[in-house]
Amino acid sequence: LLGEARVDESALEDLEDRLIQADVGVRTSAELVEIVRLGVARGEIENGESARRAMVRAVEGLVKGSSSAGAHIDAPLQGPPHVIVFAGVNGVGKTTTIAKVGARYRAQGRRVLLAAGDTFRAGAVDQLAVWAERIGADIVKQGAGADSASVAFDAVQAARARGADVLLVDTAGRLHTKTNLMEEIKKVVRVIGKALPGAPHEVLLVLDATTGQNGLVQAREFHSTIGLTGLVLTKLDGTAKGGIVIQIARDLGLPVRYVGTGEGLDDLEPFDAASYAEALFG
Amino acid sequence: MREIRTALLEADVNFHVVKEFTEAAKARAVGQEVLGSLTPGQAVVKIVHEEMVRILGGATVRLALAPNPPTVVMMVGLQGSGKTTTAAKIARQFVADGRRVSLVAADTQRPAAIDQLAVLAGQAGCAFYGTTPGDDPVRVAEEGVRRGSTQLADVVIVDTAGRLQIDEPLMDELGRMRETLRPKEILFVADGMTGQEAVNVARRFDERIGLTGIVLTKMDGDARGGAALSIRAVTGKPIVYIGTGEKLDGIEPFHPERIASRILG
Numbered sequence: 146l147l148g149e150a151r152v153d154e155s156a157l158e159d160l161e162d163r164l165i166q167a168d169v170g171v172r173t174s175a176e177l178v179e180i181v182r183l184g185v186a187r188g189e190i191e192n193g194e195s196a197r198r199a200m201v202r203a204v205e206g207l208v209k210g211s212s213s214a215g216a217h218i219d220a221p222l223q224g225p226p227h228v229i230v231f232a233g234v235n236g237v238g239k240t241t242t243i244a245k246v247g248a249r250y251r252a253q254g255r256r257v258l259l260a261a262g263d264t265f266r267a268g269a270v271d272q273l274a275v276w277a278e279r280i281g282a283d284i285v286k287q288g289a290g291a292d293s294a295s296v297a298f299d300a301v302q303a304a305r306a307r308g309a310d311v312l313l314v315d316t317a318g319r320l321h322t323k324t325n326l327m328e329e330i331k332k333v334v335r336v337i338g339k340a341l342p343g344a345p346h347e348v349l350l351v352l353d354a355t356t357g358q359n360g361l362v363q364a365r366e367f368h369s370t371i372g373l374t375g376l377v378l379t380k381l382d383g384t385a386k387g388g389i390v391i392q393i394a395r396d397l398g399l400p401v402r403y404v405g406t407g408e409g410l411d412d413l414e415p416f417d418a419a420s421y422a423e424a425l426f427g
Numbered sequence: 428m429r430e431i432r433t434a435l436l437e438a439d440v441n442f443h444v445v446k447e448f449t450e451a452a453k454a455r456a457v458g459q460e461v462l463g464s465l466t467p468g469q470a471v472v473k474i475v476h477e478e479m480v481r482i483l484g485g486a487t488v489r490l491a492l493a494p495n496p497p498t499v500v501m502m503v504g505l506q507g508s509g510k511t512t513t514a515a516k517i518a519r520q521f522v523a524d525g526r527r528v529s530l531v532a533a534d535t536q537r538p539a540a541i542d543q544l545a546v547l548a549g550q551a552g553c554a555f556y557g558t559t560p561g562d563d564p565v566r567v568a569e570e571g572v573r574r575g576s577t578q579l580a581d582v583v584i585v586d587t588a589g590r591l592q593i594d595e596p597l598m599d600e601l602g603r604m605r606e607t608l609r610p611k612e613i614l615f616v617a618d619g620m621t622g623q624e625a626v627n628v629a630r631r632f633d634e635r636i637g638l639t640g641i642v643l644t645k646m647d648g649d650a651r652g653g654a655a656l657s658i659r660a661v662t663g664k665p666i667v668y669i670g671t672g673e674k675l676d677g678i679e680p681f682h683p684e685r686i687a688s689r690i691l692g
C-alpha cells in the first residue's frame with residue numbers, strides 16, 4: 146500500500162497476506178481487510194495511506210479491549226498483598242516476566258514476594274531464586290516434588306505475615322491438553338482464593354510472540370479453566386509480531402497487559418495498543 | 428485448493444511455503460491420472476498428503492555416530508524452544524544404547540541454566556561438564572569436548588543459550604563455537620507451535636552456522652505443527668526427532684506420515 150496509490154484489489158490482497166504472515170490468522174485477516182474494502186466502496190478510503198491508517202485504527206480498536214484502563218503497573222494495588230498468577234505453556238517466559246514485573250514494583254518501593262510454584266522442572270526454583278536476589282524480593286519455596294498449591298498457600302500466608310505489597314506466583318509450564326496439569330493450576334488459583342478472598346487479583350497468560358494459531362487455543366483453554374484477566378506477550382524483540390493477540394482480543398476480550406522485549410529486567414513495557422498496531426503495518 | 432490453502436495456513440505452515448506447496452501439488456494433480464476409485468476431491472487430498480510426506484523427508488532419519496569419537500552435537504535455537512531438555516533426552520537415548528555420553532553446559536547466561544542441565548544429566552545417567560555463569564560459552568564448550576574426549580566419551584552434547592536469529596553478536600558466537608568444535612551435528616530445536624516466523628528464523632540459523640538436523644518440540648500438545656513443513660521446506664534439513672513430553676523419555680523419531688496427517692488435520 147503506497148501512500149498516494151489507489152487501493153485496488155491486489156493492494157488489499159497484499160495487506161491480507163501481510164496480516165497472515167504476522168500470525169493474525171486467516172479469518173481475522175480477512176475481516177480486517179473487509180473493513181478497508183467497505184471503506185473504499187463507500188468512498189471514505191481513497192489511497193494507500195488512508196487505508197493503512199484505517200487498518201491501524203481497526204487493529205488498535207480490537208486490541209485496546211474493554212478493560213484497557215484496568216490493572217497494570219501504575220494501577221492501584223489490591224490486597225494487600227496484590228496477587229498475580231502467571232500461567233502458560235512451556236518456555237514462553239513466565240519466570241523471566243515475573244522477575245521483570247517484580248523489578249518494576251521494587252522500583253516503586255514496594256515489598257515484593259515471589260512464590261516458586263514450579264515444583265516440577267529441573268532448576269526452576271533455583272532460576273526464580275536468582276531473580277529474587279537480583280531484584281531484592283523474598284522468595285517462598287519448598288523442597289523437590291512439593292505440591293504447587295501448597296507453595297501458593299504458604300506464599301499468601303507469608304506475604305500477609307511479612308507485609309508484602311505484591312505477591313507474584315510462578316507456575317510450571319503446562320500444555321493445556323494435559324488434564325491433570327490443568328486441574329493442578331485450577332487448584333492453585335482456588336487455594337489462593339481460600340487463603341485471601343478476592344485473590345488472585347490478576348491471572349496473566351504468558352504468550353510467546355512466535356506462537357502461531359495454537360495461541361488462541363491456549364488462551365481459550367486457560368481462560369475457561371482458571372479465568373484470565375489479561376495476557377503478557379513476550380519475545381517481541383524478535384521478528385515475530387504476535388498477531389494471535391488480535392484474535393484473542395476479538396474472541397475472548399482479553400487485553401494484553403505487558404510486552405516482553407528482551408531477557409533483562411528492564412525489558413518489559415506496558416502494552417500500548419497504538420504502537421502495537423503501527424508496528425504491524427510499519 | 429482454496430480450502431487446502433486455508434487449512435495449511437491455519438496449521439501454521441508459512442505463507443510462502445503454502446504457495447509453493449499448493450502450486451506443486453496442483454501441478455501433480457493436473458499432470459496425473461485421477462486415481463481409479465477416488466473422487467477428484469479425494470484424489471487431490473491424497474496427492475497433497477503424498478506431496479507433503481515427500482517434502483517432509485520421506486523416511487525416518489537417525490542420528491549417526493562420527494567415524495572418530497567423540498561425536499559432537501550442538502543444540503541451537505530461539506529462547507525457550509526446548510534445547511536443554513532435548514539435549515538430555517538425546518543423551519539418555521545414547522546411554523540406553525550403551526554409549527558413554529557427556530552433556531556440556533555452554534549456556535552461561537540464563538539463571539540456573541547450568542544447574543538445570545546438571546540435574547538432567549543426573550537423570551539421563553551421563554557425565555556432565557559445566558563451569559560458572561558468565562564464563563565464555565565457546566571456552567566452556569571447547570573444554571567440555573576436550574574432557575569428553577579424554578574420558579573416552581562416544582557422544583558430547585553441547586547445550587547453548589537461546590538467542591534471536593537477528594542478534595548478530597550472539598549468532599557470531601555460535602559461528603565461533605562451530606569453528607572451534609567442528610561438530611558432527613548442529614540441531615536446530617524449534618517449538619512445535621511456532622507460527623509464520625519459523626521460516627525466517629530457521630533460514631537465518633542455517634545460513635549463519637549451517638544446520639544438520641531439526642528437532643520439533645512440544646508436539647504432545649495440539650498445535651498442528653505446520654512449522655515442520657515450513658522449516659523442512661526452507662532449509663532442506665532432515666527432522667531428526669520430535670519432542671513429545673517434559674520428561675526425558677518424551678522423544679520420538681520423526682515419522683513424516685504422522686506429521687503430514689496432523690498438519691492436514
Ligand SMILES: Nc1nc2c(ncn2[C@@H]2O[C@H](COP(=O)(O)OP(=O)(O)OP(=O)(O)O)[C@@H](O)[C@H]2O)c(=O)[nH]1
Nearest residue numbers: 235236237238239240241318380405406407506507
Ligand atoms: N528475547 C527474549 N527472550 C525472552 C523474553 N522473555 C523470556 N525470554 C527468554 O525465554 C527463555 C524462557 O524463559 P522462562 O522465563 O524460563 O520461561 P518459562 O515460561 O518460565 O519456562 P518454563 O517454566 O520452562 O515453562 C529464557 O531464555 C528467557 O531469557 C523476551 O521478552 N525476549
Ligand SMILES: Nc1nc2c(ncn2[C@@H]2O[C@H](COP(=O)(O)OP(=O)(O)OP(=O)(O)O)[C@@H](O)[C@H]2O)c(=O)[nH]1
Nearest residue numbers: 235236506507508509510511512589645670671672
Ligand atoms: N510438553 C513438553 N514440554 C517440553 C518439551 N521439550 C521441552 N519442554 C519444556 O519446555 C520448557 C523449555 O525447555 P528448555 O529445555 O528449558 O528450553 P531451552 O530452549 O533450553 O530454553 P533457553 O535455554 O531459555 O533458550 C521446559 O518447561 C521444558 O520442560 C516437549 O517436547 N514437550
Ligand SMILES: [Mg+2]
Nearest residue numbers: 239240263269
Ligand atoms: Mg518457568
Ligand SMILES: [Mg+2]
Nearest residue numbers: 510511534540
Ligand atoms: Mg536452555
